[in-house]
Amino acid sequence: MKTPVRVKTLTIDGQEVGAREDQTILEVARENGIEIPTLCWLAGLSPVGACRLCLVEVRGVARLLPACVTRVEEGMEVTAHSERLAAYRRSILELLFAERNHVCSVCVSNGHCDLQAIAMKLDMTHVHFPYQYPRLPVDASHERFVIDHNRCILCTRCVRVCDEIEGAHTWDVIARGVECRVITDLNQPWGSSESCTGCGKCVQVCPTGALSEKGRSVAEMSKRRQFLPYLTLMREGRR
Amino acid sequence: MTLEELRKIAAAEQQTQQKYGHRVHVCIAAGCLSSHSDLVKEALRKEVLESGMQSDVLVKGVGCMGLCSAGPLVAVEPEGTLFAGVKAEDAAEIVAGLDSGAPAATSCPTDVPFFERQQKIVLENSGKIDPERIEDYIAADGYAALVHALAEMSPAEVIQQVLRSGLRGRGGAGYPTGLKWTTVAKAGEERKFVICNADEGDPGAFMDRAVLESDPHRVLEGMALAAYAVGAQQGYIYVRAEYPLAVKHLKTAIRQAEHMGLLGNSICSTRFSFHVDIRLGAGAFVCGEETALLASIEGRRGSPRPRPPYPAEDGLWGCPTLINNVETFANVPPIVRKGGEWFAGIGTEKSKGTKVFALAGRVANTGLIEVPMGITLREIIFQIGGGIPEGKRFKAVQTGGPSGGCIPEQYLDSPVDYESLAKIGSIMGSGGMIVMDETSCMVDVARYFMEFCKSESCGKCVPCRTGTAQLHDLLAKITEGTATPAELALVEELCDLVKHTSLCGLGQTAPNPVLSTLRYFREEYEAHIAKKECRAGVCQMHASGEVMP
Numbered sequence: 013m014k015t016p017v018r019v020k021t022l023t024i025d026g027q028e029v030g031a032r033e034d035q036t037i038l039e040v041a042r043e044n045g046i047e048i049p050t051l052c053w054l055a056g057l058s059p060v061g062a063c064r065l066c067l068v069e070v071r072g073v074a075r076l077l078p079a080c081v082t083r084v085e086e087g088m089e090v091t092a093h094s095e096r097l098a099a100y101r102r103s104i105l106e107l108l109f110a111e112r113n114h115v116c117s118v119c120v121s122n123g124h125c126d127l128q129a130i131a132m133k134l135d136m137t138h139v140h141f142p143y144q145y146p147r148l149p150v151d152a153s154h155e156r157f158v159i160d161h162n163r164c165i166l167c168t169r170c171v172r173v174c175d176e177i178e179g180a181h182t183w184d185v186i187a188r189g190v191e192c193r194v195i196t197d198l199n200q201p202w203g204s205s206e207s208c209t210g211c212g213k214c215v216q217v218c219p220t221g222a223l224s225e226k227g228r229s230v231a232e233m234s235k236r237r238q239f240l241p242y243l244t245l246m247r248e249g250r251r
Numbered sequence: 252m253t254l255e256e257l258r259k260i261a262a263a264e265q266q267t268q269q270k271y272g273h274r275v276h277v278c279i280a281a282g283c284l285s286s287h288s289d290l291v292k293e294a295l296r297k298e299v300l301e302s303g304m305q306s307d308v309l310v311k312g313v314g315c316m317g318l319c320s321a322g323p324l325v326a327v328e329p330e331g332t333l334f335a336g337v338k339a340e341d342a343a344e345i346v347a348g349l350d351s352g353a354p355a356a357t358s359c360p361t362d363v364p365f366f367e368r369q370q371k372i373v374l375e376n377s378g379k380i381d382p383e384r385i386e387d388y389i390a391a392d393g394y395a396a397l398v399h400a401l402a403e404m405s406p407a408e409v410i411q412q413v414l415r416s417g418l419r420g421r422g423g424a425g426y427p428t429g430l431k432w433t434t435v436a437k438a439g440e441e442r443k444f445v446i447c448n449a450d451e452g453d454p455g456a457f458m459d460r461a462v463l464e465s466d467p468h469r470v471l472e473g474m475a476l477a478a479y480a481v482g483a484q485q486g487y488i489y490v491r492a493e494y495p496l497a498v499k500h501l502k503t504a505i506r507q508a509e510h511m512g513l514l515g516n517s518i519c520s521t522r523f524s525f526h527v528d529i530r531l532g533a534g535a536f537v538c539g540e541e542t543a544l545l546a547s548i549e550g551r552r553g554s555p556r557p558r559p560p561y562p563a564e565d566g567l568w569g570c571p572t573l574i575n576n577v578e579t580f581a582n583v584p585p586i587v588r589k590g591g592e593w594f595a596g597i598g599t600e601k602s603k604g605t606k607v608f609a610l611a612g613r614v615a616n617t618g619l620i621e622v623p624m625g626i627t628l629r630e631i632i633f634q635i636g637g638g639i640p641e642g643k644r645f646k647a648v649q650t651g652g653p654s655g656g657c658i659p660e661q662y663l664d665s666p667v668d669y670e671s672l673a674k675i676g677s678i679m680g681s682g683g684m685i686v687m688d689e690t691s692c693m694v695d696v697a698r699y700f701m702e703f704c705k706s707e708s709c710g711k712c713v714p715c716r717t718g719t720a721q722l723h724d725l726l727a728k729i730t731e732g733t734a735t736p737a738e739l740a741l742v743e744e745l746c747d748l749v750k751h752t753s754l755c756g757l758g759q760t761a762p763n764p765v766l767s768t769l770r771y772f773r774e775e776y777e778a779h780i781a782k783k784e785c786r787a788g789v790c791q792m793h794a795s796g797e798v799m800p
């Protein structure tokens with residue numbers, strides 16, 4: 013027997029919208045043309061609520077809530093855009109730019125980078141936090157791909173696509189705090205990873221130039237993500 | 252096991268103990284053990300044997316007596332005398348004085364506020380019973396609540412008592428325990444879990460360790476009562492691997508309780524079964540956060556996830572899960588035994604019962620104390636703690652560890668309860684209490700806690716991962732005397748950002764030590780920046796080229 017899907021109505025930035033009860037604020041906002049910035053979220057991967065760019069205000073809730081994981085509720089009054097949120101979002105982006113090396117002019121993904129695109133969209137004109145610039149390694153041991161940790165923003169999209177879609181779980185995160193790094197297998201060089209299937213999905217979902225194909229020069233690495241919604245759709249169909 | 256049988260065991264044990272004219276208690280919990288109380292215990296045993304008093308004198312190892320700074324501690328019952336700083340060589344003198352009651356060089360007065368101002372519920376057996384003998388716990392009314400509840404009370408009635416008691420979670424946030432139990436009880440699933448959070452990661456805190464080392468059965472009984480109330484079949488104790496003695500005592504306790512039919516299948520011949528297993532944490536502070544703890548038990552990386560859904564609804568392996576702190580569970584058996592109303596009669600209107608604190612820093616008596624809620628900070632520090640040593644002046648008291656704040660002198664008369672502490676910019680926290688005098692630099696204290704949060708941040712969410720690192724660098728610059736007023740403004744901006752945008756409690760509370768010291772000791776920050784001066788003489792100022800005395 014099919015259980016009926018309940019429908020909820022709520023407002024986002026004053027606009028009345030309808031939603032299925034299992035939808036998130038982000039999904040409903042996008043359906044209705046309300047843009048909420050996201051970085052760690054990617055359609056087809058499980059949401060983790062880590063980048064905090066999608067934080068919204070909900071009336072009656074003291075905390076800010078991540079739109080990508082928060083379910084809609086009846087009568088919810090969501091504010092997705094306010095001066096306070098815009099300032100927080102810009103600061104979070106600036107913190108990312110200050111954390112590692114994100115000099116666009118020498119990046120393979122210049123012009124095709126999610127981080128760069130959001131920074132422009134949110135009018136981030138400069139970084140007012142001190143740059144940290146740790147010297148991190150580049151692993152080019154894989155036959156076809158490269159990881160440059162200096163460009164990684166630890167969104168864990170690669171970790172999730174590899175685990176959830178490819179089923180290999182080659183990627184994971186090591187260490188804590190600013191010491192965190194994505195690793196392959198048990199911190200082996202990517203080229204010697206026994207679990208990596210070489211499918212390249214991680215490269216395609218990476219928002220920045222951290223993961224790229226070998227042989228690409230500055231601004232040449234654009235990413236192809238069409239496979240993700242397709243694969244998820246096919247899987248849902250099978251369920 | 253019936254109540255009858257339990258009483259029989261208790262009576263037999265009491266009788267055996269009463270046979271002895273003197274019962275010599277030697278603390279073998281981690282604090283005293285670190286100053287070799289095990290050797291003291293052996294020396295006392297040997298001395299008793301050699302003087303042929305073994306039929307009249309019992310020497311037994313017990314848990315923490317509280318005055319840890321004066322360890323190793325030895326107490327003699329029923330006289331109630333206490334000896335502090337005991338070494339193996341002192342054994343002869345103590346044993347020789349048992350009958351005459353003559354004081355020894357190591358005698359320690361017990362009619363002092365440190366002992367008299369305390370009120371013990373959680374620690375009532377601590378320092379009295381042998382933590383490795385279930386009979387000793389049973390003789391002190393142990394497991395009576397569980398056996399009674401299984402025979403006479405419905406799960407809902409157990410929850411009623413906990414609700415009525417007004418008990419709130421002792422793990423830090425103070426969430427009403429009865430309410431949490433109700434939520435888990437109402438969750439429809441068949442499989443449910445009860446988890447005891449014994450990850451205790453606040454620097455300098457050892458309340459939970461002491462409870463587990465000194466009275467492990469109390470926690471097991473509390474968990475079993477909880478499992479009965481919410482309908483769980485399996486329990487886990489998530490305890491730090493750095494607490495080997497606690498783990499050892501817990502393992503012994505679980506085995507003994509299972510052997511007596513007080514844990515395991517068909518407890519007390521009823522249909523209620525409850526198994527408890529131990530899971531060791533690898534020393535990550537963030538794994539004390541409940542969703543990270545769940546991930547860790549499931550064998551995944553210990554990083555928090557957004558809530559809701561709360562564990563009560565979607566917890567271990569997706570099942571409804573009750574997570575409570577060690578001290579929370581330890582309060583449950585007496586609540587069920589004596590009734591919720593009894594417990595609600597202690598403490599203040601909104602904060603009931605007692606709270607265990609690890610008193611540390613610049614006070615005369617450091618150690619473990621248990622006080623009724625509502626007692627003032629002044630009473631704790633100046634009466635129980637014995638004031639500030641060496642004629643120094645009190646400056647601030649830090650509660651709540653890296654998530655808490657520094658409270659200045661003007662609030663010393665504030666009552667210790669959840670709301671009052673929050674109002675003055677700190678939190679109750681799990682029970683760390685560090686007293687500071689004029690030799691402490693508040694900026695340095697803030698920097699220290701930020702360093703802790705920076706290295707303990709799980710690294711998942713951006714504001715906590717990078718924000719705490721930025722904050723730490725800026726605070727370090729201030730303590731070095733190289734910061735500008737603009738950088739102080741940046742500190743304040745980052746505090747606001749990290750507090751309001753971080754994913755879990757670690758990041759959300761990490762700015763608290765900075766915010767509270769800025770609130771009460773702003774001039775110290777400004778002196779560091781403008782005059783390159785650290786009045787406490789802690790910070791070494793690089794810029795001015797001179798080192799403060």
Ligand SMILES: Cc1cc2nc3c(=O)[nH]c(=O)nc-3n(C[C@H](O)[C@H](O)[C@H](O)COP(=O)(O)O)c2cc1C
Pocket residue numbers: 419420421422423424425426428448449450451452453536537538539540541542574575576577579681755756757
């Ligand atoms: C970073 C962090 C660390 C925590 N560490 C502990 C801990 O060591 N022990 C504990 O009982 N609770 C800890 N907590 C609180 C738990 O998440 C949870 O609220 C608590 O175990 C609930 O039990 P209670 O209701 O009995 O307090 C921590 C929370 C955070 C955010």
Ligand code: SF4
Pocket residue numbers: 537554555707708709710711712713715716753754755756757758759
């Ligand atoms: S607030 Fe800190 S500890 Fe919590 S999820 Fe974010 S990075 Fe991890």
Ligand code: FES
Pocket residue numbers: 049050051052053060061062063064065066067078079080081
């Ligand atoms: S998109 Fe929601 S937190 Fe990253």
